[in-house]
Amino acid sequence: MKFSYNWIKEFVPTLDLPAEGLERLITMKTAECDGVEKVGPLREGAVVAKVLEAEAIPGYHNQKALVNAGPYGIKTVVCGAPNCRAGLSTIYVPLGTKMVSGVLSDGMLASAAELDINKDHDGIVELDGSEGIPVLDHAIEIDNKSITHRPDLWGHHGMAREVAAITGHALRDVVDMSRLPAPGSPVEVEIEDFTLCPRYSALVFENVTVQPSPLWLQARLMAVGLNPINNIVDLTNFIMAELAQPMHAFDREKLVGRTIYARPAREGESILALNDETYALTPANLVIADASGPIAVAGVIGGDGSAISETTTTIVLESASFQASSVRKTSSALKLRTDASMRFEKAQDPRNTIRALARALELLPILSPGIRLVGGLADCCGPLADPPAIPLDLDWLGRKLGRPMDAAEVRGILESLEFKVDAAFNAAFLVTPPTWRATKDVAMAEDLVEEVGRMIGYDSFPPTPPLVPCAPTYDPPAREFLRHVKRTMAAEGFTEVSNYSFISEEEARRFGLKPEDHVRVLNPIAAGQELMRTSLIPGIHRNVVENARHFDHFRIFEVGHEIHKQADATVKPLERPHLMLALFAKDDGRAGLLELKRVAQFLAPGLEVRAAEAKPFEHSTRAADLYWRDAKIGRLAELHPHLVEAGRASVLDLDLDLLLELTPATVKYTAVRRFPTSAFDLSVVATAREHSGSLEAAIRRLAGPLAEAVEYVREYQGAPLPEGKKSVSFRVVVGAPDKTLSTPEILAIRDGIIDGLTAIGYELRV
Amino acid sequence: MTELVDTALERIHSSANLADLEAVRVEVLGRKGVLAQLSKDMGKLTADERVARGKFINAAKQSLEGAYEALKSKFESAALAERLDAEWLDLTVPAPGPKRGALHPVTQIQWEIEDLFRSMGFSVLDGPEVETEHHNFDALNIPPDHPARDMQDTFWLEGHHLLRTHTSPVQVRGMEKLGPPLKMIAPGRVFRNESVDASHEHTFYQLEGMMIDKDVSVGNLIYFMKTLLTAIFHREVTVRLRPGFFPFVEPGFELDIRCLICGGPGCPVCKQSGWVELLPCGLVNPHVLRASGIDPTEWNGFAFGLGLTRLVMMRYAIDDIRWLQSGDLRFLSQFGGQTA
């Protein structure tokens, strides 16, 4: 939202701060300013001038004009405008001399666009003799977000009230309510629901001349970012920018009947709006209608059928108030945000409608000379509640802000913002907010803390250490565990990456996941980011492929949430934190897989690898499920060569919630063995693709309770073993807690293992 | 006799290596060696002669053994020196095995700030990334159709869920779980539906903080923020509070810090203003307390939000936010060497 410095100054005539200084004060006390810019910098030094002679320059499109530039004297100016002609009254800007089209040109004749008066750059300004040049202005840009809660700050009068309160200058009200006529309009108003439309006021005028607005008014609109159109439309925009009250003008001759209705749209109704778009309406949309149907979408946009045109001679000027949430819903349903809807959705004060009409009564005779009011005021209004008084305890206020409060200071601040302050009892006030602050913004004592605090300036409250009780903090165990996991990964050489939570349908399919099993984003930022990831693999895979362009080998990891859809979509999706590791190298991939296994066992000592059928994106013979304490906690696999062409990538996926759950919270100590253990080796002959893990498990089972450890030693293939066979050697360590085992006892265990293995078909090499 | 001993000494000295020397030792000092020969006829000697012979043999033994030991030690030193020389190693070759990995800079700054808060007695809480409308908006005093919802462009999911637009919902969850008085922070990933460019991301990290107690004042808030920011930036910072609108606090503030680059006169980083907008904060709105089951007439407090991604970019002067989610090791591997 842009504010014109000159406009604010009209409300605060004694204001003596320049725009830049004012911007800083507004930022510190009211709302965030995004900067100040000059409006019409060329107006500085510009004067009204008369073209004395104009002649074409042979060979050029330009003309050479002799101009009476008032205080600057007679000047020769080269001008390209087609309307430059002798006798024209226009605007001269002293810009210095330069050669143009072979002629030394001194200064320029300006178009209205060059002077920021309007967007017309087809020719130079044509003055009718009665008008001066709009003076240089400054636009102060306010961040819309910072005035979301302030309906009053969407107009210059409201901002001027803040400025007056901040600077201590007097505020002038430009509205003269005595201009309002008595009730009795040629139009009737019917409001179906006062909740949706608390008030609808209107005036009817005849003998209207639709023409351009005076330059000063056009310049004002341009300064705040509104385009001048014609005097009637400009009037509604001008008053909106001034008083924050949106208005609308209908061509009365195009209305059917003499009653204006504010009612929900009927099923099947639609409207061709001023922007040439047709909108289908539903009963959720409030409309303004005549006997024939909708003539405006209430608070959002007018209809094309009743729009002001050059031939309009009678108008109905609407000034109404609509429910904020209703306007907002309609505006978002129609995907149409207008200057009006933006203001209404902030909850405008219904008391403001007739103030806007009073202001129009003052301005219209200037904009459209000869205009006549027809009849009196139409004003249909529901019950307007008075804002309740808020008790404000000064001691409490002081405790909130951090220093004792002075009653006179507090009263002065609140009254400068037009709050009504009554003394109650015991250093307490009863504070009544003004109606324009009570629609949404100010309702409780905490809101008054802000009013007082910001006007005093927060920097004047001394920083004070809080006095709080001391207690141990609540620390979810998962947090420390997560740090342990991440630190371990970094220490093992893995670098942490962070990927988006969004994946595409194609990515889901590429990794064997069904798009319909994913939580869908209803408004994705871009195509390809429409699903919530149920696995970290798509992001990790992309990281592998991209980094493989720069590195021959690398290790990465990510910790992130998998988001799983519930059978019932209204139940919140399940979030599972996972750890995924990837190791890339340009080799045969063996070492990488085993390295990932080692790292997994670092986190989960004793973790078991159980061979599993490969998924389509995995290497067909290099995939396994990971089990720990009999729970499946992850997967280890090499990615299929189709997915990683530059080398080999192994990936490890671990469910961190399960890992944490299975990690013991404390250590259970068992007494250190006092008697020596003994060891013997066994070599088992098996088929080449037999898993050593299952041999180890078999030996462990056969060895019985006295086996302390069964360790894989090595394996061997080749002569004298037949083709397709291998020999795997294990070392078995045995011992008892209460004695040293005798040689016959050890041999008995050994024979038991050998007999057992033989019985299930294995041969042993001794 | 003397001749015999001299010959034996010569034999010892003539050994070329340790093996030679060992053979000579057996020959000279062994059971059939010179000393043994000299003792052979002792029985035939007179008492005086025996004493003289004994002295001679002892002297000869000392001399021969000394020569042997000296030479042995010389040979052993030479052999060791030779072995060590042969073991020459080029230590400038690269060390095998993986290089150290790096934690993501956001992880690092998050931990640093978590530790800072924990040292001040704050609990660290987590919350889900998928939120309900209630926790993300309603309970934070942002009802449906409130224009404040425009301030945070939201990713909506099927089933009326959404991706949290801020970590503030964890405030609500924290109040529900811990009750007053409480001091908590909640770091985490948040989402805004806006297009990505050098300074905007739809996925970034925030840290939410809250303190609920009795009579918490604006003065307390300012003190706390100054302490916190001094610790974060490792230097004294000047702060200012100005009004800011956030529905979940009342009054609400924008906290600015004196530009750390130019110190005040103005530079491109602070857009020539001398101040950098750093964090939104304020006294917790009574509606929010009430929605979480806390009686606002008894308790109040302050809340604030810190942009972790912003802090990372400020600390390392990163000019393009997109690096953080890029997964590019040319960027990420730079963050592995520092103490913190």
Ligand SMILES: [Zn+2]
């Ligand atoms: Zn600066």
